[in-house]
Amino acid sequence: MFTTSLGEDGAExxxxxxxxxxxxxxxxxxGREFIGRHITLADRVTDLASSRAYLQSYADKAASDTGRMYGIWLDGGLVGGVLIRTMDVxxxxxxxxxxxxxxAAGRGLVTRAIRLLVDWLFEERGVHRVEWQAVSANTASLAVAKRLGMTKEGVLRESYPYRGERHDVEIWSVLAPEWRA
Structure with a gap:
């Protein structure tokens, strides 16, 4: 339906x-091994049926106005994505x-794409608070939260069981007045 440029590198x-x-x-x-280091997506999308079901779950969220999913394309190929995992207007x-x-890592693609989502959430949807959660070991993800000016609110110690281990999860957020400033 639409394509939004993410900058001069041709990313969309x-x-x-x-x-x-x-x-x-x-x-x-x-990207399964790389993506699966910290998030369950790589374990959930394993065949065509699970791929379709995962994408359908976000189409359903879009229809019910509770979430969205967008892909990042670089040089014509899908290389990643961003999502509004939950949304309660x-x-x-x-x-x-x-x-x-x-x-696609290290190019600023996620920061640029998330910035667009956060702008939309605050300016178009009137959301007051946007949250970012990442396991403490996912330093690249935490760096995105920092670059976006989010505030670290705390750590949920060993709250995320993943692949046989329990991981700490950091909670970061930004509020609409902070974002606009």
């Missing part, structure tokens, strides 16, 4: 919808997140 942000399940699965195959709260293939 587009809706990531169920009809792109094959492309999404191929992307997961390329009545309460004014949302949580955003991301993932990338290794070849």
């Amino acid at each position: 942000l587009r809706p990531l919808e169920p009809w792109r399940a094959e492309e999404f699965l191929a992307h997961m195959e390329r 009545v309460l004014g709260n949302a949580e955003v997140g991301c993932w990338l293939e290794p070849r």
